[in-house]
Amino acid sequence: MGGGLIEDKMAAVKRFGLRPKPVQCCRKHRSTPIEFACMISGELYCRICARDHEGHDDQSMPVVADRVQRSLNELQRLYLAKRTHVIDRLVGHQQEVEEFMGIFYNTLDEHRRLVLEQEYILRD
Numbered sequence: 001m002g003g004g005l006i007e008d009k010m011a012a013v014k015r016f017g018l019r020p021k022p023v024q025c026c027r028k029h030r031s032t033p034i035e036f037a038c039m040i041s042g043e044l045y046c047r048i049c050a051r052d053h054e055g056h057d058d059q060s061m062p063v064v065a066d067r068v069q070r071s072l073n074e075l076q077r078l079y080l081a082k083r084t085h086v087i088d089r090l091v092g093h094q095q096e097v098e099e100f101m102g103i104f105y106n107t108l109d110e111h112r113r114l115v116l117e118q119e120y121i122l123r124d
């Protein structure tokens with residue numbers, strides 16, 4: 001198996017939740033935050049762009065971020081619980097993680113931070 005890939009994923013899992021970044025904005029509308037992920041092109045876009053994606057089965061970033069976060073949460077738990085076991089799980093989840101990471105890696109931290117922030121606000 002490709003050790004580099006696994007190491008990359010492990011690094012990503014370890015970085016989980018550590019680094020706040022500014023919210024990422026739409027590439028076409030630079031003052032409008034990204035809200036959707038195109039399931040066809042992988043493009044991340046804002047609500048102004050949404051009209052160009054009619055008929056796509058696109059997902060809102062909170063939904064996508066939630067799925068990614070759940071996946072990473074589980075991997076992180078496993079990582080903390082048992083380092084060797086998580087390697088197996090990472091290999092098992094490789095396709096799913098790669099798919100999400102490949103498309104959403106750039107905005108992952110931002111949206112994860114937003115989700116976490118909202119959770120903290122709700123708890124306080």
Ligand SMILES: [Zn+2]
Nearest residue numbers: 038053056058
């Ligand atoms: Zn689309």
Ligand SMILES: [Zn+2]
Nearest residue numbers: 026029046049
């Ligand atoms: Zn836009």
